[in-house]
Amino acid sequence: xxxxxxxxxxxxxxxxxxxxxxxxxxxxxxxxxxxxxxxxxxxxxxxxxxxxxxxxxxxxxxxxxxxxxxxxxxxxxxxxxxxxxxxxxxxxxxxxxxxxxxxxxxxxxxxxxxxxxxxxxxxxxxxxxxxxxxxxxxxxxxxxxxxxxxxxxxxxxxxxxxxxxxxxxxxxxxxxxxxxxxxxxxx
Amino acid sequence: xxxxxxxxxxxxxxxxxxxxxxxxxxxxxxxxxxxxxxxxxxxxxxxxxxxxxxxxxxxxxxxxxxxxxxxxxxxxxxxxxxxxxxxxxxxxxxxxxxxxxxxxxxxxxxxxxxxxxxxxxxxxxxxxxxxxxxxxxxxxxxxxxxxxxxxxxxxxxxxxxxxxxxxxxxxxxxxxxxxxxxxxxxxxxxxxxxxxxxxxxxxxxxxxxxxxxxxxxxxxxxxxxxxxxxxxxxxxxxxxxxxxxxxxxxxxxxxxxxxxxxxxxxxxxxxxxxxxxxxxxxxxxxxxxxxx
Numbered sequence: 001x002x003x004x005x006x007x008x009x010x011x012x013x014x015x016x017x018x019x020x021x022x023x024x025x026x027x028x029x030x031x032x033x034x035x036x037x038x039x040x041x042x043x044x045x046x047x048x049x050x051x052x053x054x055x056x057x058x059x060x061x062x063x064x065x066x067x068x069x070x071x072x073x074x075x076x077x078x079x080x081x082x083x084x085x086x087x088x089x090x091x092x093x094x095x096x097x098x099x100x101x102x103x104x105x106x107x108x109x110x111x112x113x114x115x116x117x118x119x120x121x122x123x124x125x126x127x128x129x130x131x132x133x134x135x136x137x138x139x140x141x142x143x144x145x146x147x148x149x150x151x152x153x154x155x156x157x158x159x160x161x162x163x164x165x166x167x168x169x170x171x172x173x174x175x176x177x178x179x180x181x182x183x184x185x186x187x
Numbered sequence: 188x189x190x191x192x193x194x195x196x197x198x199x200x201x202x203x204x205x206x207x208x209x210x211x212x213x214x215x216x217x218x219x220x221x222x223x224x225x226x227x228x229x230x231x232x233x234x235x236x237x238x239x240x241x242x243x244x245x246x247x248x249x250x251x252x253x254x255x256x257x258x259x260x261x262x263x264x265x266x267x268x269x270x271x272x273x274x275x276x277x278x279x280x281x282x283x284x285x286x287x288x289x290x291x292x293x294x295x296x297x298x299x300x301x302x303x304x305x306x307x308x309x310x311x312x313x314x315x316x317x318x319x320x321x322x323x324x325x326x327x328x329x330x331x332x333x334x335x336x337x338x339x340x341x342x343x344x345x346x347x348x349x350x351x352x353x354x355x356x357x358x359x360x361x362x363x364x365x366x367x368x369x370x371x372x373x374x375x376x377x378x379x380x381x382x383x384x385x386x387x388x389x390x391x392x393x394x395x396x397x398x399x400x401x402x403x404x405x406x407x408x409x410x411x412x413x414x415x416x417x418x419x420x421x422x423x424x425x426x427x428x429x430x431x432x433x434x435x436x437x438x439x440x441x442x443x444x445x446x447x448x449x450x451x452x453x454x455x456x457x458x459x460x461x462x463x464x465x466x467x468x469x470x471x472x473x474x475x476x477x478x479x
Contacts, residue, residue, distance in 0.1 A: 017255060017256060017316060018316045018317070018319075018320045018418065020247045020251065020252055020255055021243040021245070021246050021247050023247075024245055024247035024251065025243055025244040025245045028244075028245050038247075038248070038250075041251060041255065042251070042255060042258060045255045045258055046258055049258070058420075060433075110240070113241065114240075114241040117238060117241040117244075118244065121244070132238070133244060135203065136235065136238040136239065137238065137241075137243065137244050139327075139434060139435035140435070141203075141204075141205065141435065142203065142205055157196075157199065157200075160203075161199055164231070164234060168230070168234050171234070171237065
């Protein structure tokens, strides 16, 4: 018995909208430029809608969308020959924050903390940024990440361990505490 | 790989819910007696908690959401996204290129209005998806925190009646667990372990924990005024629509009935139908699951 929903195309297409924050975050991690990231997300949905007919029953739609986004980005990079990387420091202030608390002080503290996390992640090498976002923010499994990155699950695991160690070092420096300074990264 | 490396390796696997069955049991047993692994796990949890508090890392702007939705709407209406994009770009270029300071920018206003109307037309859908995703995330986070020992049960009992009575007056809704319908010789597929209150939005939700042979199952119950069941793979049974989601190696099944929204979280590696059948084999025997 097939359990695939057979709703209208509108419903099926709109379903992917729940991943727009995740895709936008991934796009920013890859491009480091807000405008490029927005275009990349839109292009991802355009490609996804075109290819939706080929999506098999029970497919992992989220992983599929992230794979499309990554492929589109690397195709664009190949076409340009050289990666155009624009620092996003000046744009970060315009980013929408996720409100996590109603209390003004807690909200402020949360924003400061989130800002430190963003800065630390942006200091990571590109392959570390990717794997941290896909695991810690999107909660994808090693297998799902391996499929997106087109590498073995063992590579995902080792890369993730090194990325976490590096991130811990960066964050402990940012917060000037030893909470995250467990191990130094070996690169 | 020496023993120390292997344990460090397993800490990461455990943290990421990648250990299964016997490996998971073995590592839990090891963890109970290994101070180094406990310490390493705490460090990893501290970092993970910090990162999780920062979710989402970035939030897409309302404009981008409207663009994506407009793209979808036009695509399924038979137009190509490229044509939409070209049309919007043409409109934008025309409006921005006009003598903006001498003539009222009708085209710019019309473009903004178009995007706004398209966006507003899909606000109910976006809101439903956002509310549903939020409930699934809460159920999943709660389940994981419970598994990690961060959410101890406030009542431990295998009696549905006792748990129902304990919740009376504590949650802002009338919640009653069904009594067991097992015959004396039936072997239950699961047993109730206990329950506790958890925060959800500005109020409380009820968390009930069940144990199976190799797994734990959490049932989160909240008022349907604050929690929504929507999206995912849909299964209809007995007039109810069940929404099946998989996330981070867990199954989350949500549904709404009688003013309450339920989320059932398990680590089962099976389809939606199989997940439901774990506790409701008799329903399959009667052909009560059907596709939508």
